[in-house]
Amino acid sequence: MGASKKRKAVTRDVEEEAGVFSGDELNANDLDGALSDNANDLSDSEDDGSDSEIDLVDEFSDEDEDDEELDSDEVPSDDEDLVKKTKTTATKAVVLDRTSEDQDENSSDDEMPNFRIEKDANGNDRYVYDEINPDDNSDYSEVDENANTIGDIPLSFYDQYPHIGYSINGKKIMRPAKGEALDALLDSIEIPKGWTGLTDPSTGKPLELSQDELELLKKIQLNEIPQEGYNPYEPTVEWFTSKQEVMPLSAAPEPKRRFVPSKHEAKRVMKIVKAIREGRILPYKPPTEDQEADQYVAKYDLWADEAERPDHPMHVPAPKLPPPGYEESYHPPPEYLPDKKERKEWEETDPEDREKDFLANDFGSLRKVPGYETFVKEKFERCLDLYLAPRVRRSKLNIDPESLLPKLPSPEELKPFPTTCATVFRGHKGRVRSLSVDPSGVWLATGGDDGTVRVWELLTGRQLWSVKVSDEEAVNVVRWRPGKEAVVLAAASGDDIFLAVPPIVDPETEKASLELLDAGWGYAAPNPALSAADANKTTTPPQWIRPSSTLTEAGVCAVIPLKYVVKSISWHRRGDYFVTVCPGSSTPASVAISIHTVSKHLTQFPFRRRIKGGGPPQTAHFHPSKPILFVANQRTIRAYDLSRQLLVKILQPGARWISSFDIHPTSSTASGGDNVIIGSYDRRLLWHDVDLSARPYKTLRYHKKAIRAVKFHPGGRYPLFADASDDGSLQIFHGSVTGDMLSNASIVPLKVLKGHKITGELGVLDLDWHPREAWCVSAGADGTCRLWM
């Protein structure tokens, strides 16, 4: 649409501007110089350019002057070039022709004047000649009648006129209508077909190419022959066709070679034949049987240059089949033969679920053995397994399960330990608070709520001696002095400590014991002075006093009044010292722990201040070999070096309230004092390895109620320890300690001993071991003591 519109517009423009010289105004707008040049060019390009002005004038002037003109031309006054000259000659010839024609016309229209006489503006005659109509054969057909004839004059001279010059006929060439700016814009936008953007200088119109010209250009562009009407795709004319003609073009007969065998081929065949004859080529022969069989025979050593390949973890060789067992024998032992039930069971199970794929069978002798039915199938399945079954490496557990169990001493090794109640000691009214087995292992001393201290024969349970040390106070603790040369019993009841020599032993020992206790009285003399000196600043150490006569008769030798309730007594291994603890919360810290020297009847208070962290002190024990005192308060146990007066170690068992503890005695395998067991009211039994850590090595919670007492077997003969609990039971453990620093103690629970009745929430209050045998004695709240063996 647009294009057609454009074309329409263009055609209209062309029509409209047929007489309009738009190109000129471009030139007019140009510089003068350029314009003049243009004019020059124009004049050059025109046939009768610049110099023909005169000629024309001459022409107009007179025809007869033609020769003259020629002459003048022949003798050119100014320096015109040859081209010009030839041109002029050409024009001359033209002019000559024209004149001749004119003459002809003139001759034909002799009478008819070829002009009209008109009146000009002044009223004078004016000859108006008809326009000359040249013939078709005229060479002047090309002459543009509208060409400007102004010659070499700049167009600017005509600026003030409406025309821009004159045509060859002397007609004014009107200035082409000056396009408005809008028109110019429109022209520039709507580029008509054939628009070149150039101006035809001769017409002053924009130079446009015609349709033919455009097509010509296009063909040149496409490298085609520009000639009109040339067809590059002319239909081919088959001069020689593939069709067999009825009458062939060539009548030559079939050549002979078509019927004669090729000599060349024969030559080549002969070559091969010769080679075969000479044996250079062997003709193909199908392989014989032997050869075929031969190809399966190995002919070389495949592993001649074997090199081991490193094993790859992903390479899993096929597992070998397990060797046959006894039951697979053709004549197995009779016990391998299945009975009816087993046979039925085997037959009823699905073949895939069977544990074994065959049933044992006894054939008796080899000749009776039949072929195995599923042999081929079995081998086939093995083949399938080899290439279809995923192989997985499994580490087979081929360990003896026993080896996994912790290395425990065998039960035989653990023996003996107390298992049964052998003797029951009855006599105390109310609870038996404390008991102790004497170092010789013959007697048992007990103290109870009834305020009596009793001594029994251990094995028989016969009461040998009894003394009522206090009427209202209970006997809290009784302890034998270690060592066999003297028999001294320390008992604490209320605020007092009684040292007694029970009259049960042979006279010599009794005498030695009495002497031991009496030896201290001599030292009593300086004591008052000391006490007097110390009286004002600290609490005075108590004076040892002689007991009342009734008690003396009974065997009590000395009384130590401590003013506070003593709950714990512990002897030093040599028997010269013992430590007592008064755990009562009202007790001043300085007097809570006291050490008594038997030989000097001396009482000392080694601690001035309260032990830090965890309430009043509970119990204290001496180290079995070193001058170290272990003191327990409610939460911690502290070890003090007595000779250097230093704190050596703090044990933190993590219990809330320590009830008792015991130190491992020196045994054959380990030095004593390295291990401590602690019982607590919060049901814990704790084993401490002193060198290992401040924390417990093992925490055992086998009791349902508070643990009252713990005790190692003394003397280190048996690696046993026991605890007594309020749940009325004793528990016996095996706890062997080695001298090796690397191996830990092995603790084995052995036995729970039950027998004591729980009275008033209390069960077993104290226990002690026999010094040599694996027997233990327990004191119950039910008023009995029991010997376990």
Add this chain to the structure above:
Amino acid sequence: MGKIKKKGTSGQAKNYITRTQAVRKLQISLPDFRRLCIFKGIFPREPRSKKKASKTATPSTTFYYTRDIQYLLHEPLLRKFREQKTVAKKIARSLGRGEVGDAARLEKNHAPKLSLDHVIKERYPTFIDALRDLDDALSLLFLFANLPSTAHVPPKTIALCQRLCHEFQHYLITTNSLRKSFLSIKGIYYQATIQGQDIMWLVPYRFVQRVNGDVDYRIMATFVDFYTTLLGFVNYRLYSSIGIMYPPKFDTRSDENGAELAAFTLEGRKIGETPKAIEAGSGTKTNGAANKEVSREIQAKVDKVIKSAGLDQVKDGESTEKTTEENTEEIDRFEPTAPEADTLPQPDLSGNEAGSLFSPFIFYISREAPRAPLEFILRAFGCKAIGWDAVLGDGAFTHDETDPRITHQIVDRPQLPESSLPAIPTKPEDGAGAVQKVRPGTRIPGRTYVQPQWVWDCVNEGKLLRADLYAPGTTLPPHLSPWVKPSKGGYDPRASLAEQEEEGEAELAAELEDEEGDEDSDEEMEDAAETKKIQAAEEEDDDEEDDDDESLNGGMDVAGTDDDESGSEEEEEEEEEDFGGFEEEAASESEDEEEAARSQHQKELEAEAAGLPFSSTNGAAGGASKKKSSQAKKLAAKKRKEEEELDRQKMMMSRKKRKLLEKMIYSNKKTSDEAAKLRSKRRKIEKAAQA
């Protein structure tokens, strides 16, 4: 922070490839892939986490190791497979066109031949590797060697398998490297030790194998292809390692006559050496008819052998002792002197010992005994000359049963009274070449008659056993597998019951029986008794028949043989006395008595230990039950105690360890239960035997 890894680009997802993926990657068909896997020994893997390895949710996918499949990409066999495929197409096309000749030509000449040499080298880089994997190869090839030819199994394959197996057997014979053998229900197991590798294989008994429908012979054939190549190379290597030419000469004619092993002749490889012909090779020359034409050389050899054998027979034990004493390089056998000492393991018998086991003897295999395994095993253990009945095929040392050089005859037929046997018409001796017929059932003096099991038991024990226990017609001692090692808690049929019983088990069992009533055992015993009765009846019948026969016959011909026999028997007896090994005829009875006495003593001791007067164990029945119940209680208490102890120990273990322990206890319990079951069975059987 590192770059976020994309899923499925590393680890298990990349290391494993499903079968379908593998087949696609290799661009072959599934059956070809299968074959390739068999040849190359590629097997599926079990990824540690199937979920990680698989890209799909399909639960049962087969995974292969990606690397394996990658290696397969360069496999030359793949090209061969493709060539085979094209040829198969051509053949199919020509068959479709009806050009049978063309198809046959294509198949014959253009079918590409697979060569598996490189695969074998690749799979077994060293010879030892190949030996290690020979178990399955031998088992399958021996099976194929015994298969009948069918459409699936061409006779060529069978012949090849037979040849390879025989070659391998020949190697074992020459090197005496067979160690053990076992007659099982399924077949005969053999174990050989070659270059320190134990190789065990199973050979089926010679019966036509029953084939079910669900056996794919193509797969088996693929395996056989591979194994034949492997065994071929292994044989080559083995033969060349002992300086024998490979392949050995194979006599087709004697093979057709059933010579089997004897159809091969082994020759030394070096030219300078005189060909080291094996006895069997020379044996091929001796045919049944031309028996007397034994070359002088062999005769001399045999004579020597007999001489030595005779010597050995006189003082069998001594000579063997001597040989062991002479070998100073051998490891001395250490016997613990005290019962509680540990026993250290010692290596088994060496080739020398194996080679000398049967070397002094000449065997004769009766018609009914399996020749092939016997021949193989006897020769592998040093026997140089074996004769057999002409029915059994070629290659025997002699087919003449009456040959006086024969020392042992292997018989596997029931002992029938003479009269029941058909009499052989006494033919006048036609000529020197005629084989003297022996009346079946008669015994030729001067030789030991044994059942085949004797050979196997001797081999497994590594020494000659008492032959009288294996005499024809006797009930054989049970044949035991030589590979079962006595394990803790397991049942050992060799040991006596008392040795391996748990404490108090016997008493408990006895008590149980008493309490429960003897229903089961009664039944069983009845069954046993019945069967026994039947057997006895049969025997009686036989006896009667014999008697009848005798009475009927009562004739001359029998008498003649009788005379012979009586004379020979005397000789035999004398010899046996000289032999010294077999004098205890009533050995079994006396042994039984001893056993009983020992068990009695044991019981007494146990009773004593339990603190009971031992008379009570034997004594009154009224008291016994009471005692037994108390014993049971004791046992129960003990068991409970043990359990408590175990619980106590378990208390000290971590949970993980405890679980492990329980697992192990479970498996141990299984074996011990099994053992207990076997023991109880044996107890019953022994009891029945006593009663």
